[in-house]
Amino acid sequence: MAFSLARLARQPALTPRALVGLARRSLQSEAAPALRPLSAGHLEHHLTDKPRALTPNKDLVFGHTFSDHMLQVEWTADAGWGNPRIQPYGKISLEPSAVVFHYAFECFEGMKAYKDAKGHARLFRPDLNMNRLLRSTGRVALPSFEKDQLLECIKELVRTEKRWIPSGKGYSLYIRPTVIGTQETLGVAPSNRALLFVICSPVGPYYRTGFNAISLNANAESVRAWPGGTGDFKIGSNYAPTVKIQLEAAKRGLQQNLWLFGKDHQITEVGTMNCFVLLKNEQGETELVTPELDGCILPGVTRDSILGLAREWNEFKVSERKITMGEVKRAAQDGRLIEMFGAGTACIVSPIKRIQYMGEDIMVPLDPSDPTCQAGPITRRLNDELLAIQYGEIEHPWSVVID
Amino acid sequence: MAFSLARLARQPALTPRALVGLARRSLQSEAAPALRPLSAGHLEHHLTDKPRALTPNKDLVFGHTFSDHMLQVEWTADAGWGNPRIQPYGKISLEPSAVVFHYAFECFEGMKAYKDAKGHARLFRPDLNMNRLLRSTGRVALPSFEKDQLLECIKELVRTEKRWIPSGKGYSLYIRPTVIGTQETLGVAPSNRALLFVICSPVGPYYRTGFNAISLNANAESVRAWPGGTGDFKIGSNYAPTVKIQLEAAKRGLQQNLWLFGKDHQITEVGTMNCFVLLKNEQGETELVTPELDGCILPGVTRDSILGLAREWNEFKVSERKITMGEVKRAAQDGRLIEMFGAGTACIVSPIKRIQYMGEDIMVPLDPSDPTCQAGPITRRLNDELLAIQYGEIEHPWSVVID
Numbered sequence: 058m059a060f061s062l063a064r065l066a067r068q069p070a071l072t073p074r075a076l077v078g079l080a081r082r083s084l085q086s087e088a089a090p091a092l093r094p095l096s097a098g099h100l101e102h103h104l105t106d107k108p109r110a111l112t113p114n115k116d117l118v119f120g121h122t123f124s125d126h127m128l129q130v131e132w133t134a135d136a137g138w139g140n141p142r143i144q145p146y147g148k149i150s151l152e153p154s155a156v157v158f159h160y161a162f163e164c165f166e167g168m169k170a171y172k173d174a175k176g177h178a179r180l181f182r183p184d185l186n187m188n189r190l191l192r193s194t195g196r197v198a199l200p201s202f203e204k205d206q207l208l209e210c211i212k213e214l215v216r217t218e219k220r221w222i223p224s225g226k227g228y229s230l231y232i233r234p235t236v237i238g239t240q241e242t243l244g245v246a247p248s249n250r251a252l253l254f255v256i257c258s259p260v261g262p263y264y265r266t267g268f269n270a271i272s273l274n275a276n277a278e279s280v281r282a283w284p285g286g287t288g289d290f291k292i293g294s295n296y297a298p299t300v301k302i303q304l305e306a307a308k309r310g311l312q313q314n315l316w317l318f319g320k321d322h323q324i325t326e327v328g329t330m331n332c333f334v335l336l337k338n339e340q341g342e343t344e345l346v347t348p349e350l351d352g353c354i355l356p357g358v359t360r361d362s363i364l365g366l367a368r369e370w371n372e373f374k375v376s377e378r379k380i381t382m383g384e385v386k387r388a389a390q391d392g393r394l395i396e397m398f399g400a401g402t403a404c405i406v407s408p409i410k411r412i413q414y415m416g417e418d419i420m421v422p423l424d425p426s427d428p429t430c431q432a433g434p435i436t437r438r439l440n441d442e443l444l445a446i447q448y449g450e451i452e453h454p455w456s457v458v459i460d
Numbered sequence: 461m462a463f464s465l466a467r468l469a470r471q472p473a474l475t476p477r478a479l480v481g482l483a484r485r486s487l488q489s490e491a492a493p494a495l496r497p498l499s500a501g502h503l504e505h506h507l508t509d510k511p512r513a514l515t516p517n518k519d520l521v522f523g524h525t526f527s528d529h530m531l532q533v534e535w536t537a538d539a540g541w542g543n544p545r546i547q548p549y550g551k552i553s554l555e556p557s558a559v560v561f562h563y564a565f566e567c568f569e570g571m572k573a574y575k576d577a578k579g580h581a582r583l584f585r586p587d588l589n590m591n592r593l594l595r596s597t598g599r600v601a602l603p604s605f606e607k608d609q610l611l612e613c614i615k616e617l618v619r620t621e622k623r624w625i626p627s628g629k630g631y632s633l634y635i636r637p638t639v640i641g642t643q644e645t646l647g648v649a650p651s652n653r654a655l656l657f658v659i660c661s662p663v664g665p666y667y668r669t670g671f672n673a674i675s676l677n678a679n680a681e682s683v684r685a686w687p688g689g690t691g692d693f694k695i696g697s698n699y700a701p702t703v704k705i706q707l708e709a710a711k712r713g714l715q716q717n718l719w720l721f722g723k724d725h726q727i728t729e730v731g732t733m734n735c736f737v738l739l740k741n742e743q744g745e746t747e748l749v750t751p752e753l754d755g756c757i758l759p760g761v762t763r764d765s766i767l768g769l770a771r772e773w774n775e776f777k778v779s780e781r782k783i784t785m786g787e788v789k790r791a792a793q794d795g796r797l798i799e800m801f802g803a804g805t806a807c808i809v810s811p812i813k814r815i816q817y818m819g820e821d822i823m824v825p826l827d828p829s830d831p832t833c834q835a836g837p838i839t840r841r842l843n844d845e846l847l848a849i850q851y852g853e854i855e856h857p858w859s860v861v862i863d
Contacts, residue, residue, distance in 0.1 A: 120557070120646025127556060149561075150551040153530060153659050154523070158552075158640050160703075161564035161696030198703040233646060237561050238700075243523025243636060243661060245699055245732055247707065256556050258646060280688030285681055287701045293564030294697035296648055297641075298690045300563075300601040304650065329648055 092137030095130060095202040095253075097209035102217070105145040114223050117261040119403065120231065124221035124257040128214045132200045134249040141210045143217055146256065152241040156248050162238025163293035164193035167402045168358075169229040170215045170257075172222045173449035173458075178215055180457045181447045183208055185358045189291055190234055196290045198247040199236050207234070211255055212459045218257050219460065226448060227262025231403075263404035268432035270410035270423055271399075273315040273327060274306035275382055281316040281326060282353040288325075289352050296329070303328065311413055313399070318353060322382040325353055330399030330407060331360040334380055335373075335435055337393040343373035345435070346380045347400075359400045362455065363439050382414055389419045396433030397421045406440045408432035495540030498533060498605040498656075500612035505620070508548040517626050520664040522806065523634065527624035531617045531658040535603045538652075544613045546620055549659065555644040559651050565641025566696035567596035570805045571761075572632040572663075573618045573862075575625045576852035581618055583860045584850050586611055588761045592694055593637055599693045601650040602639050610637070614658055615862045621660050622863065629851060630665025634806075666807035671835035673813035673826055674802075676718040676730060677709035678785055684719040684729060685756040691728075692755050699732070706731065714816055716802070721756060725785040728756055733802030733810060734763040737783055738776075738838055740796040746776035748838070749783045750803075762803040765858065766842050785817055792822045799836030800824045809843045811835040 105125050112122045127146045131139040156162045166186040171179045187204035194200060211232065215222070222230040234255045238248030279302045282288020287295060299314070306314045313328035324332055325348055338344045345367050348354050367375045388394040399407040408431055412419040424430040430437070446453040508528050515525045530549045534542040559565045569589040574582045590607040597603060614635065618625070625633040637658045641651030682705045685691020690698060702717070709717045716731035727735055728751055741747045748770050751757050770778045791797040802810040811834055815822040827833040833840070849856040 121644075123555075123557060146556070148553040149556050149558075150553045152526075153549070153552050153638070153657050154526060154636075154661075155552075158560060158566055158638055159568050159636070159696055160699035161566060162700045162703075163561055163564060165562050196704060197700040198707065231646070233557075233562070235556070235561055241524075243634070245703065245706075247703055254556050258557075278688055280686055283683050283686035283689065285683035286686065286689075292700065293562055294701055296563035297565045297600040297695065298697055300565075300648065300650055301599060303648075304601065 093139070095138040095141065095206045095210075097141065097206045097213070099140040100210055100213055101140050101142045103142055103144040104217070107145075111221065112259060114225060114228055114261060117223065117228070117259055119260050120258050122259055124218040124230070124259065126214065126217055127257070128210055128255040130210075130253045132251040132253065134247075138200075138202065143214055149252070149254070151239055154241045154243060155239045156242065157237040157239060159243065160238075160245055161292070161294045162197055162199060162248050162251075163235065164190065164197055164199065164291055165233060165235040165293070166190045166291060168232045168234075169260075169402060169447070170222050170232060170459075171229050171447050171449075171456075172224050175449075177449070177458045178219055178222055178460045179447065179449055180212070180215070180459055182358050182362065182455045183211070183457060185361065186234070189356065189358075190236070193290045193292050194236050196287060197238075197292050197294075199238055199251050202253065207253070214255055214257065216460050221257060221259050223259045223261070226444065229260055229447075231258045231260045233258065260403075263407070268408050268430065268437070270408040270421075270431040271312040272310070272411040273313050273409060273413065274309055274311040275315040275317060275322070275412050275414035276302060276306070277317045277322055279314070279316075280318060282318070284352055286353070289350065289354060289356060291355065299329070309413065313407075315412060317382060324348060324380050324382060324385065326355065327399040327407075327409070330401040330404070331355065331357040333363065333398050333400055334385060334394070335396040335433070336385070336388045337395065338374075338388075343395070344376055345373060346376045346378060348380060349377040357401060359402055359405060359443070362443060363400055363406075366439060366442055382412075385412070386414065386417075386419055389421070394419075394421055396423075396436050398432070398436045405443050406432070406436050408436050496542070498541040498544065498609045498613075500544065500609045500616070502543040503613055503616060504543050504545045506545055506547040507620070510548075514624065515662060517628060517631055517664060520626065520631070520662055522663050523661050525662055527621040527633070527660040527662065529617065529620055530660075531613055533613075533656045535654040535656065536652065537650075541603075541605065546617055552655070552657070554642055557644045557646060558642045559645065560640040560642060562646065563641075563648055564695070564697045565600055565602060565651050565654075566638065567593065567600055567602065567694055568636060568638040568696070569593045569694060571635045571637075572805060572850070573625050573635060573660075574632050574850050574852075574859075575627050576861075578852075580852070580861045581622055581625055581863045582850065582852055583615070583618070583862055585761050585765065585858045586614070586860060588764065589637070592759065592761075593639070596693045596695050597639050599690060600641075600695050600697075602641055603654050605656065610656070617658055617660065619863050624660060624662050626662045626664070629847065632663055632850075634661045634663045635659075636661070663806075666810070671811050671833065671840070673811040673824075673834040674715040675713070675814040676716050676812060676816065677712055677714040678718040678720060678725070678815050678817035679705060679709070680720045680725050682717070682719075683721060686721070687755055689756070692753065692757060692759060694758065702732070712816065716810075718815060720785060727751060727783050727785065727788065729758065730802040730810075730812070733804040733807070734758065734760040736766065736801050736803055737788060737797070738799040738836070739788070739791045740798065741777075741791075746798070747779055748776060749779045749781060751783060752780040760804060762805055762808060762846070765846060766803055766809075769842060769845055785815075788815070789817065789820075789822055792824070797822075797824055799826075799839050801835070801839045808846050809835070809839050811839050
C-alpha cells in the first residue's frame with residue numbers, strides 16, 4: 058500500500074479533519090521513515106522454568122489446553138515491529154480503553170502442526186495462512202508484516218513446543234496466530250499500537266469414533282456476509298454475530314447453521330466451514346461444487362486443498378460456482394444428490410446428512426454400501442487423503458517438515 | 461429469552477452435538493438454577509489513594525484521558541453476576557485465548573454526563589443506552605443484565621467521578637459501558653464468562669471554534685450493514701471493518717464515508733453517525749428525512765432526540781423513510797436541498813457541505829444568510845436546543861439530574 062497506514066496511525070487522536078490532513082501529507086511525501094520490519098533474526102527465547110505436564114490424548118478438548126510458550130511481537134506506528142519473543146504462555150494486560158475491546162480490531166488464523174511416523178514435526182500449507190493473515194490485517198487497518206519472517210518465528214515456536222504435538226493419527230497441535238489493536242483511545246481510527254501473538258493448543262481428532270454426520274438449519278433470514286462486506290477475511294467481526302444464530306439452530310436440534318444468501322437462497326458456508334456438494338447435475342455429469350470466492354466466502358485452506366485433490370483425481374467435474382438450495386432440493390428429489398460436507402482446518406470434512414429448509418427435510422445420502430458409516434465414499438476419501446498428506450504418509454509439497 | 465443461554469454457556473467445550481444436547485435439555489426443563497442478578501445494592505467502593513490531576517479543558521482530546529475510577533462486574537455462566545465494583549482505573553488481564561481477542565465478543569455504549577449551571581451532574585436519556593446495550597449483549601450471545609441496576613451503578617460511578625466532569629458548555633464526561641466475553645477457549649460458542657466495565661473520559665466540545673462542515677465520499681462498493689446482519693446493534697464487529705474505508709475517503713480529501721446500500725444507493729449512515737437530510741421534497745413540502753430503522757441503521761439516541769424535537773416543533777414534515785442518492789442529487793440540482801448533517805453522541809450534529817458521488821460533487825447549502833457559519837439554521841437550532849436540554853438550561857424529562 059503506497060499510502061502509509063503506519064504514518065496515519067502514528068498520530069494519537071485523529072479527528073476526521075486531521076485524518077484528511079495526514080492522508081494528504083502522506084500522499085505528498087512517500088519517503089516514510091523506515092519502520093522496523095518483523096524479523097525472525099531478532100527472535101528472543103525466554104523459556105519457562107516451570108514446564109507443565111502434558112494432557113493425555115484422551116482428555117484433549119478443542120482449544121482448551123495450551124502449551125508452555127507463546128510467540129509475541131509488539132508493533133507501534135512510530136517504530137514498527139519489536140523483537141519477536143518466545144515466552145511463557147501467560148496473560149495479556151491491556152488498558153480498558155484498548156481498541157480491541159471496543160471496535161473489534163482483531164484477526165486470526167487457524168493452522169496445525171502434525172507429528173509424522175518418524176517423529177518429525179510438519180505444517181500444512183502454512184504459506185496460505187500467512188497470506189490470509191496479511192490480507193486480514195489490512196482489512197481491519199492493523200499493521201502489515203513480513204510473511205516469511207512470521208512463518209519462521211512460528212516454526213521456531215513449534216520446534217520449541219514439539220513435545221506438545223500429540224502423537225497419533227488425527228492428533229495435532231492447533232496453532233492460533235492472532236493480531237489485535239491495542240491503542241488506548243476511544244477514537245475509531247487506525248490503531249497506533251498492535252500485538253501479534255501465537256498460541257498453541259494440543260487437539261484430538263474431530264471424530265473419535267468414526268464420522269458423525271450433522272444436520273443443518275438452512276437459514277435465509279440471518280446473513281453471514283454481504284457483497285462489499287468482510288466475509289472473505291478471517292477477522293473477529295465475522296464470528297460473534299454467528300453464535301446466536303447457531304444457538305437458534307441448536308434449539309431446533311440442528312448442529313449447524315447453513316448460511317444462505319440472496320432471494321435465490323444461494324448456499325454460502327456451513328457453521329464456520331466452507332461447504333461442498335457432490336451431485337449428478339442437470340446435465341447428467343457428476344460434479345463436486347463449492348461456492349466461488351465472490352467476496353462472501355472465506356478462502357479456506359482445506360477448501361483449496363479439496364479442490365486441488367479432486368482436480369488431480371480428474372474423476373468428476375470440479376466447480377467453484379453459485380449453487381442454490383433449489384438446485385440441491387431438486388437433486389435430492391430426483392435422487393441426484395450424492396454427498397454433502399463442510400470443510401475446515403478443525404475437522405477436515407464434516408459430513409452432512411440432513412438439511413431443514415423451509416419446513417422440509419432434505420436428506421443427504423451417506424455411504425449407501427455401509428449403513429454404519431456416517432460419511433459418503435468421496436467425503437471419506439478426501440478426508441483420508443488429506444490426513445495422509447498432513448501426516449507425511451504420502452509425500453506431497455503441501456506438507457512441510459520443519460525439524 | 462426462555463431458552464437459557466447461561467445454561468448453554470456453562471458447559472466449557474461445546475461441540476455442535478453437545479450444543480444441541482444442551483439446548484434440548486434446556487428446553488425440557490426451564491426451571492434453570494437461579495443465577496445471581498446484577499445488583500446495585502451490592503456495589504462495592506474501592507477508591508484510589510492516588511487521585512490524579514485533572515486535565516485542563518484546553519488539552520482534552522476525545523477518548524484519551526480517563527478518570528480515576530472504573531466500574532467493573534464479572535459474570536460467569538455458573539453463578540451469574542458478581543458484585544459491581546467501583547475501583548481504580550487500571551489494566552484488564554486476560555489469557556491470550558480469551559474469546560474477545562478472537563471472535564469479537566464485545567459490545568458497548570456511548571453516553572455523557574454534563575455539569576449544569578448549578579453544578580449538578582446530569583445524564584441524557586440514559587435509559588435508551590441501557591436498552592440498547594441489553595439488545596447488543598443478546599445479539600453477540602453475551603449475558604443479559606438488570607438495566608435499572610446497571611444504570612444505578614453508572615450513576616454512582618459518575619457521582620464518584622464528579623470532579624472529572626469538566627465545566628463549561630460543550631464539555632462533558634464521556635461514559636463508555638462495555639461488555640466483553642472472557643472465556644478461555646478457542647471454540648466458537650457462547651462465552652461462559654464475561655466482564656462488564658464502564659470507563660469515563662472527560663471530553664471537550666466537538667467544535668471549539670464554530671461548526672466545521674464536512675465533505676463526504678458516497679461509497680456504493682463498501683457496505684456497512686445488510687438485511688439479516690447486525691447494523692442495528694452497537695457491537696464491536698460493526699466498527700473495525702469501517703476504518704479502512706474511512707481511510708480511503710480521507711485519501712481523497714473527504715472527512716467521512718457516506719454509507720450507501722442497494723442498487724438504488726440508499727443513504728444509510730455517515731461515518732459512525734446517523735444521517736439527516738432537510739429538503740423541499742418533490743411534492744413541494746419541507747421535509748426532514750432520516751433513514752428508517754430497517755435493521756441496517758443504528759437506533760441512535762441523538763437520532764431519536766432530533767426526531768422528537770423536530771416533531772414537537774411541528775414546522776415541517778419529519779420522516780423516517782428510505783432516501784436515495786438519486787433523490788438528494790435531484791434536490792440539489794433543483795435547488796431543493798436545504799441542509800444535511802450527521803448526528804451522534806460525540807458531536808450532536810455534524811453539518812455536511814459536499815458529497816462526492818459517482819465522480820461528481822453535490823453541494824449542500826450551509827447558512828445562506830451567514831457565509832461564515834458552517835451549518836444551516838435548522839442544523840444549528842437542533843444542536844443548540846439539544847445542548848440546552850443536556851445542560852439543564854431548558855428543563856426537559858430527557859435530562860436526568862443524578863446528584
